[in-house]
Amino acid sequence: MDPILNVRHLEIKYGEMPAVSDVSLELMPGEVLGVVGESGSGKSTLIRGIMGLLGAGSQITEGDICFQGKKLLDLEQRERRKLMGQQMMMIFQNPQASLVPIRTVEKQIYEAISEGSRKRAGVLNRKKVREQALEAFAKIGLKGGEQILKSYPFQLSGGMNQRVCIAIAMMQRPQLLFADEPTSALDVTVQSQVLDELVKLKSLSGTAIVIVTHNIGIVERIADKAAVMYQGRLVEYGSKDEVIQHPREEYTKKLLNAVLHLERE
Structure with a gap:
C-alpha cells in the first residue's frame, strides 16, 4: 500500500526567516499522525503549507508534497483547489x-x-x-x-x-483530514466526544488524519504515529509508542514530564 501523503524535506519561510526546516514525513490511508510541540514550533505552518493555505509573505522554498502520488506543488491552483473540500479538508483552530x-x-x-x-x-x-x-x-x-x-x-x-x-x-x-488544535476551545467532556468521533471517522471511512496539538495526551490517545516539532524542525518522529514510551530527544522528554506533572496535580 502506498502512502496517501508523502512530505519530503519541506522548507517554509516567512520572508527570509525559516518557519519550517527540512521536514519529512508520510501517512498511510486510515492512519492518524499526531504533530505535537509548543506554540511557535511550526506545527500549524506545516499543515497550512501542505494544504496550500499559507498567508501573504510566506512560501514553500524547498521540498515536495505528494498526495496520492500527485505532486501538489506542481499542480495549477485550480487543480489543487479541486482536491480541497472533497479529498482533503482542514479543521481550523479558529x-x-x-x-x-x-x-x-x-x-x-x-x-x-x-x-x-x-x-x-x-x-x-x-x-x-x-x-x-x-x-x-x-x-x-x-x-x-x-x-x-x-x-x-x-x-x-x-x-x-x-x-x-x-x-x-x-x-x-475526506480521504485526508488536517485538524489544527480542534479541541482547544472545548471542555473536557466534549473533547472526549470529538476525539471519539475522529477515531470513528478513521475506522468507518478510512480517513487519514493529521492532528496538530500542544497536548501530547491527545496524541497518546488517538494517534498511530507521533511527530514532535521544535523551532520549525522535526526532532522526533515514529510510532506513537516508540516516541512516547522511548523518547530519544530531551525536548520530547520535557513535554512528557509536563503532562505527567499536570496529571499529578
Missing part, C-alpha cells in the same frame, strides 16, 4: 476561518456538502443533509440542533462553532 458570519449554519452546511456532491457527480437531498447534520451534532455533544441550524455563527459560542466545523468535516468523509 472556526471564523471557515464559517461566514452572515449565512445560517444550515445554509453553510448545505453549501459545503453540495460542493462536494457536485465534484462527485452525486445527487443532493436537502432533507437528508439536514438529518445527517443533526445526527453529526448529536454525536459531538451539540444540543438543540434544530436551533443551531437556524442560527448565524455570531450567535453561537466559539466552542459551538468549532463543533459545527467538525461536524461538516465528519459529514464529508
Whole structure:
C-alpha cells in the first residue's frame, strides 16, 4: 500500500526567516499522525503549507508534497483547489476561518456538502443533509440542533462553532483530514466526544488524519504515529509508542514530564 501523503524535506519561510526546516514525513490511508510541540514550533505552518493555505509573505522554498502520488506543488491552483473540500479538508483552530458570519449554519452546511456532491457527480437531498447534520451534532455533544441550524455563527459560542466545523468535516468523509488544535476551545467532556468521533471517522471511512496539538495526551490517545516539532524542525518522529514510551530527544522528554506533572496535580 502506498502512502496517501508523502512530505519530503519541506522548507517554509516567512520572508527570509525559516518557519519550517527540512521536514519529512508520510501517512498511510486510515492512519492518524499526531504533530505535537509548543506554540511557535511550526506545527500549524506545516499543515497550512501542505494544504496550500499559507498567508501573504510566506512560501514553500524547498521540498515536495505528494498526495496520492500527485505532486501538489506542481499542480495549477485550480487543480489543487479541486482536491480541497472533497479529498482533503482542514479543521481550523479558529472556526471564523471557515464559517461566514452572515449565512445560517444550515445554509453553510448545505453549501459545503453540495460542493462536494457536485465534484462527485452525486445527487443532493436537502432533507437528508439536514438529518445527517443533526445526527453529526448529536454525536459531538451539540444540543438543540434544530436551533443551531437556524442560527448565524455570531450567535453561537466559539466552542459551538468549532463543533459545527467538525461536524461538516465528519459529514464529508475526506480521504485526508488536517485538524489544527480542534479541541482547544472545548471542555473536557466534549473533547472526549470529538476525539471519539475522529477515531470513528478513521475506522468507518478510512480517513487519514493529521492532528496538530500542544497536548501530547491527545496524541497518546488517538494517534498511530507521533511527530514532535521544535523551532520549525522535526526532532522526533515514529510510532506513537516508540516516541512516547522511548523518547530519544530531551525536548520530547520535557513535554512528557509536563503532562505527567499536570496529571499529578
